[in-house]
Amino acid sequence: MGTKAREIRLKSRPHGLPEASNFELATVDLPDPGPGQVLVRNTYMSVDPYMRGRMYDRPSYVPPFQLGEALQGGAVGRIEKSNDPTFKVGDLVESMSGWREAFVSTAAPLTRLPNSGVQPQAYLGVLGMPGMTAYTSFHRIGDPKPGNVVFVSGAGGAVGAAVCQIAKIRECTVVASAGTDEKIDWLKSVGVDATVNYKTASNLLEAVRAAAPKGIDIYFDNVGGAHLEVALEVARPFARFIECGMISIYNDKEPAPGPRNMAYIVGKRIKMQGFIVSDFLDMREQFQKDMTEWVLSGRIKSQETVENGIENAPKAFLDLFSGANVGKMLVKLD
Amino acid sequence: MGTKAREIRLKSRPHGLPEASNFELATVDLPDPGPGQVLVRNTYMSVDPYMRGRMYDRPSYVPPFQLGEALQGGAVGRIEKSNDPTFKVGDLVESMSGWREAFVSTAAPLTRLPNSGVQPQAYLGVLGMPGMTAYTSFHRIGDPKPGNVVFVSGAGGAVGAAVCQIAKIRECTVVASAGTDEKIDWLKSVGVDATVNYKTASNLLEAVRAAAPKGIDIYFDNVGGAHLEVALEVARPFARFIECGMISIYNDKEPAPGPRNMAYIVGKRIKMQGFIVSDFLDMREQFQKDMTEWVLSGRIKSQETVENGIENAPKAFLDLFSGANVGKMLVKLD
Numbered sequence: 001m002g003t004k005a006r007e008i009r010l011k012s013r014p015h016g017l018p019e020a021s022n023f024e025l026a027t028v029d030l031p032d033p034g035p036g037q038v039l040v041r042n043t044y045m046s047v048d049p050y051m052r053g054r055m056y057d058r059p060s061y062v063p064p065f066q067l068g069e070a071l072q073g074g075a076v077g078r079i080e081k082s083n084d085p086t087f088k089v090g091d092l093v094e095s096m097s098g099w100r101e102a103f104v105s106t107a108a109p110l111t112r113l114p115n116s117g118v119q120p121q122a123y124l125g126v127l128g129m130p131g132m133t134a135y136t137s138f139h140r141i142g143d144p145k146p147g148n149v150v151f152v153s154g155a156g157g158a159v160g161a162a163v164c165q166i167a168k169i170r171e172c173t174v175v176a177s178a179g180t181d182e183k184i185d186w187l188k189s190v191g192v193d194a195t196v197n198y199k200t201a202s203n204l205l206e207a208v209r210a211a212a213p214k215g216i217d218i219y220f221d222n223v224g225g226a227h228l229e230v231a232l233e234v235a236r237p238f239a240r241f242i243e244c245g246m247i248s249i250y251n252d253k254e255p256a257p258g259p260r261n262m263a264y265i266v267g268k269r270i271k272m273q274g275f276i277v278s279d280f281l282d283m284r285e286q287f288q289k290d291m292t293e294w295v296l297s298g299r300i301k302s303q304e305t306v307e308n309g310i311e312n313a314p315k316a317f318l319d320l321f322s323g324a325n326v327g328k329m330l331v332k333l334d
Numbered sequence: 335m336g337t338k339a340r341e342i343r344l345k346s347r348p349h350g351l352p353e354a355s356n357f358e359l360a361t362v363d364l365p366d367p368g369p370g371q372v373l374v375r376n377t378y379m380s381v382d383p384y385m386r387g388r389m390y391d392r393p394s395y396v397p398p399f400q401l402g403e404a405l406q407g408g409a410v411g412r413i414e415k416s417n418d419p420t421f422k423v424g425d426l427v428e429s430m431s432g433w434r435e436a437f438v439s440t441a442a443p444l445t446r447l448p449n450s451g452v453q454p455q456a457y458l459g460v461l462g463m464p465g466m467t468a469y470t471s472f473h474r475i476g477d478p479k480p481g482n483v484v485f486v487s488g489a490g491g492a493v494g495a496a497v498c499q500i501a502k503i504r505e506c507t508v509v510a511s512a513g514t515d516e517k518i519d520w521l522k523s524v525g526v527d528a529t530v531n532y533k534t535a536s537n538l539l540e541a542v543r544a545a546a547p548k549g550i551d552i553y554f555d556n557v558g559g560a561h562l563e564v565a566l567e568v569a570r571p572f573a574r575f576i577e578c579g580m581i582s583i584y585n586d587k588e589p590a591p592g593p594r595n596m597a598y599i600v601g602k603r604i605k606m607q608g609f610i611v612s613d614f615l616d617m618r619e620q621f622q623k624d625m626t627e628w629v630l631s632g633r634i635k636s637q638e639t640v641e642n643g644i645e646n647a648p649k650a651f652l653d654l655f656s657g658a659n660v661g662k663m664l665v666k667l668d
Contacts, residue, residue: 053601060601224596243599250597258592262558263584265577266608267387267394273607274600 154222303327488556637661
């Protein structure tokens with residue numbers, strides 16, 4: 001006896017900022033799981049800025065989404081039917097089969113959630129890909145030293161908020177940029193040293209200079225664009241730029257010019273390095289150990305913005321680009 | 335009894351491209367060397383692109399040149415009078431007291447030239463700062479592997495030409511960009527695999543794509559600007575960008591926009607790193623050993639463009655920015 005499940009498909013490729021019309025809701029009939037298969041009912045799915053890149057039809061580090069097919073992304077769910085001896089009904093799993101209410105799968109692509117006492121959806125945020133993105137790159141590329149000044153853009157998002165708090169644990173001074181007072185207040189509540197509301201600042205450079213009068217040693221870049229130019233301007237010698245994302249330019253219809261002050265890379269001996277979280281898989285165990293401990297002890301806090309129902313997944317995704325989310329943007333599915 | 339010596343002073347700070355009128359020739363009376371001092375007669379002095387940066391009145395990794403004072407830079411010369419037991423008349427030394435025919439100094443800032451059998455002025459080029467710039471950064475930042483494709487801009491200059499040949503010794507494929515057919519021919523004669531004349535190419539990106547159809551693993555950047563944008567475009571995953579200089583933008587009156595494709599730094603996981611040769615002083619001994627061996631064995635060749643007389647030093651410097659020099663630009667003083 002099959003199961004009906006709804007999913008979100010890519011209907012058309014966005015040109016510039018994605019719109020609701022680029023997505024369509026469809027209902028599929030799932031077969032009963034065959035031998036070695038399970039049926040997973042998703043409880044939460046993740047929307048992340050990097051997914052915008054997969055909507056272009058071009059070669060990249062992950063293959064493009066296909067038109068007319070369900071999108072993919074991180075999700076947590078529970079086993080509803082099992083034909084595999086390693087999973088029993090009720091087990092919680094993480095998968096890359098988001099953007100759908102349920103799916104049939106073999107055991108291989110599923111990761112059992114640890115019994116850590118943390119809410120399952122944290123494995124889509126601070127204990128999942130965004131948290132690991134923050135943890136691995138901040139240590140590996142950022143090479144933080146106590147007393148370093150760390151500037152974080154997109155600090156109100158899932159990755160940025162984790163970076164800010166990890167940097168505090170590493171005894172750095174943290175300057176956080178975000179786009180709403182709500183985010184700014186939350187960042188202050190978790191201990192960042194100075195904040196910049198880039199949407200209300202009349203001059204971003206002056207605002208960052210005031211927040212980081214001695215300059216910066218590490219820049220964690222989630223946004224690119226004007227923030228990157230400012231970071232080059234205020235960087236101290238031997239600064240490290242962790243190039244995590246450039247959400248400010250992902251939707252540009254025509255490529256915008258880059259920073260006018262690139263020459264500082266030479267004169268200030270800046271290291272600017274891009275990465276994908278999977279480049280640092282060797283740090284996974286250390287990340288899970290440290291971050292679980294920090295979350296359970298309250299040293300690292302996280303916020304969630306939650307939309308309800310698969311039909312609102314496109315809205316949740318679109319809201320990322322207006323910065324409507326505080327912390328991790330999730331869609332609750334069940 | 336004193337000695338008359340001519341020197342070049344900074345008369346006014348250039349705005350944009352430096353001009354002859356920014357410099358002035360002056361004659362000074364040098365005293366006889368006191369106890370512990372020597373009189374050095376310079377035989378060759380160096381002009382280098384980085385000196386443009388010192389003509390701005392701004393903080394940088396080296397202090398700005400002062401108006402009305404002699405410029406500074408690398409020079410080789412011989413001891414003409416000595417009041418210091420460690421030097422005898424005729425000894426050859428290297429110093430940072432270029433832009434003048436002679437000077438009085440204590441022994442400390444002078445480096446005795448090794449008795450290597452190589453021409454003294456090579457210590458201003460392939461065996462000196464430009465050679466060490468190439469050698470240290472190519473190994474330390476570039477992390478070359480046999481089979482890597484290395485793209486070098488400004489390949490006809492002192493640093494670029496050394497990089498091309500070191501890369502061949504490291505079994506890389508070398509794609510060299512330069513601005514005259516003479517430079518291109520010379521680069522071919524020393525074994526680079528493909529060349530681009532950026533001044534005659536109708537489309538730089540297409541020219542580089544044709545020269546490096548599989549993309550590039552290392553970009554050695556001497557010029558910034560359009561070459562940097564092209565390098566980002568053709569970079570393969572995990573490419574290393576050695577940011578040595580950006581001569582194309584040193585004279586911009588208004589800062590020009592940077593590359594429009596900065597987002598590739600994230601997606602392709604590019605590492606872009608600036609440096610100053612003095613950051614790698616720990617590699618000096620290894621550099622001198624390897625490079626001396628390579629020069630003496632003919633594995634590394636170098637060219638010189640020589641102007642004669644201190645009065646022509648400004649011309650030699652200005653010619654750097656039109657790319658008139660093939661290889662190391664020198665001024666012969668004696």
